[in-house]
Amino acid sequence: MRIFFLYVATAIAEIVGCYLPYLWLRQGRSVALLIPAALSLAAFAWLLTLHPNAAGRVYAAYGGVYICVALIWLWLVEGISPTRWDLAGVTCSLLGMAIIAFQPR
Template sequence: MRTFALFIATALAEIVGCYLPYLWLKQGRSAWLLVPAAASLALFAWLLTLHETAAGRVYAAYGGVYIGVALLWLWIVDGIRPTAWDVAGVAVALTGMGLIMFQPR
């Protein structure tokens, strides 16, 4: 459970770090958004180092969780409800994440 929670925190840090520059570039918001964006991306990189397994495996498994968190962001922040295809894709991605992270060692 700790691994999954850490992946969620990592995904949120990455999404915020990318979303804030998007607001500046595409929606004309303040360039000051780049300051918390940079901090969020630094947090993202640091959170990735907290995992106890090989980095490549962590990055591969993290991708599955990132997809799920990104679709939640789409729904909650952007107000766009994910389709059944989106949900199916998340299920496949999370299954892959589980296979990668929780394999017998």
């Protein structure tokens, strides 16, 4: 479970780091949002180094968790409910993530 929560923290850092510039560029918010965005992306890169597996495997497994966290973000932050197709897709991606991340060593 520790690894899964590390993946979640990594995904949140990446999403925040990308969402804040989106707010500046697309919604006319303050350019000052680029400062916490840069810090969040730096945290994202640092969090990736804490994963115990080889980098390529971490990136592959991370993709599944990122999809899940992005859909939760869509729902909680942007106020858009995921569709059943979203839920089916995230289920497939998390299954793939689990196969990659938790394979026998």
